[in-house]
Amino acid sequence: MDEFIDFLQWPAMLVTLYAAYLIGSKRPDRRIFGFSMFILSNLLWIVWGWHDEAWALIALQVALMAMNVRGIFKNEH
Known part of the structure; x- marks a missing residue:
């Protein structure tokens, strides 16, 4: 189990990068998906x-998650 938890940092990093890419979109639906990926x-x-x-x-991730939830609501159609 420890090896699996240690491995989680790599998918977490990749999902974070993908989310950052998505929220740069001009399309609101992609930005919302990006904020959802940030929450993941x-x-x-x-x-x-x-x-x-x-x-x-x-603590940082909890605070960032709150901002990502706010981002979803600010970007709704």
Whole structure:
């Protein structure tokens, strides 16, 4: 299980990069999907951070998740 949790940092990083790419779109539906991908990356980072007891990282991800939820509502059609 430890190896799986350690591996999560790589998909978390890739999802974060993909989300950043998507929110740069001019299309609101792609930006909303980008914020959704950011939320997925926040959750992946939280799982990884919990395992490694990285409490500052977890606090950061919770705050960023709140901003990503706000971003979804600000970008609705």
